[in-house]
Amino acid sequence: MIKDPIKEISPGIFKIIHNTEELLVTLNLVPGRRVYNEQLFEMQGKEFRSWNPTRSKLAAAIIRGLKEIPIIPGNKILYLGVASGTTCSHISDVIGEKGYIWGVDFSARPIRDLIDNVSRYRKNIIPIFNDARLPSNYSMMVPLVDIVYVDVAQPDQAEIAIKNCNMFLKKRGYLMLAIKSRSIDVSKEPDEIYSSQIDILKKTNLEILEVIKLDPYEIDHAFILARKL
Ligand SMILES: C[S@@+](CC[C@H](N)C(=O)[O-])C[C@H]1O[C@@H](n2cnc3c(N)ncnc32)[C@H](O)[C@@H]1O
The missing domain is CATH 3.40.50.150 (Vaccinia Virus protein VP39)
Structure with a gap:
């Protein structure tokens, strides 16, 4: 069985699996735009932004x-x-x-x-x-x-x-x-x-x-x- 790769851990905050690694992401309010060179992911017709724990407390x-x-x-x-x-x-x-x-x-x-x-x-x-x-x-x-x-x-x-x-x-x-x-x-x-x-x-x-x-x-x-x- 394939596990759903997008898990909402709190309203508007998600974890996704990317190349076997679990990443914290948010749904991009402004699709196509990055803020600090973070990765963007298209999944299930939505765009997510990776949320880097070394850049954000x-x-x-x-x-x-x-x-x-x-x-x-x-x-x-x-x-x-x-x-x-x-x-x-x-x-x-x-x-x-x-x-x-x-x-x-x-x-x-x-x-x-x-x-x-x-x-x-x-x-x-x-x-x-x-x-x-x-x-x-x-x-x-x-x-x-x-x-x-x-x-x-x-x-x-x-x-x-x-x-x-x-x-x-x-x-x-x-x-x-x-x-x-x-x-x-x-x-x-x-x-x-x-x-x-x-x-x-x-x-x-x-x-x-x-x-x-x-x-x-x-x-x-x-x-x-x-x-x-
Ligand atoms: C660690 S950085 C913030 C990083 C940011 N919160 C983030 O996660 O993207 C601290 C910031 O606090 C600001 N700061 C420090 N003392 C302040 C004060 N008394 N009033 C307003 N800003 C202050 C500094 O100018 C600096 O931009």
Whole structure:
């Protein structure tokens, strides 16, 4: 019996078998267009984009066993540290035409690349050139959201996440936080850093649901899923 080569592991997120290898993919919202030279696959009349776990911490977290993937079609998402849109483009595939991502970054170059190569073609991404430490600067543009996604690689990233969750995350909404231990303190063990970040989040109205280490895809990184009480 031939096994179905496309398995939907969460709404809008799939695993396919390609040359005996299992790959994570999303359904391309803009058929024919690549974002970061990822592979495209035509299967069952649809086009899928490979989602590379060495380029995207969210893909690494899913492959490393994230149990609850809260991103679903139609979601509204605030993305802090969107950069040039690698991970954001896959989230854009998942949330589809009815969802929106407000993508914040304070570096001019990646935001320009996001606009030129990604958000121009993906109408569900709204780029915001601003500092995530100052959420009141963009509060006029961003509504209450289902998910706050944070990948800013800054020593105060937990505080940045909390500030933005307080302002924009709806009750029972999710925080997804990527932690790069070396950007917080190179002298400490990664596990010590992850615990200290978790302790900061726990002191607020956020409940920690899952903590996933991203090695070997991203060395000394972890991914936290939390929920607003
Ligand atoms: C690790 S990269 C993000 C990669 C991206 N999330 C992805 O997976 O495709 C971190 C980004 O956060 C941005 N960043 C760092 N601190 C920031 C801040 N305070 N406000 C806005 N952006 C920030 C940097 O400019 C950089 O583009």
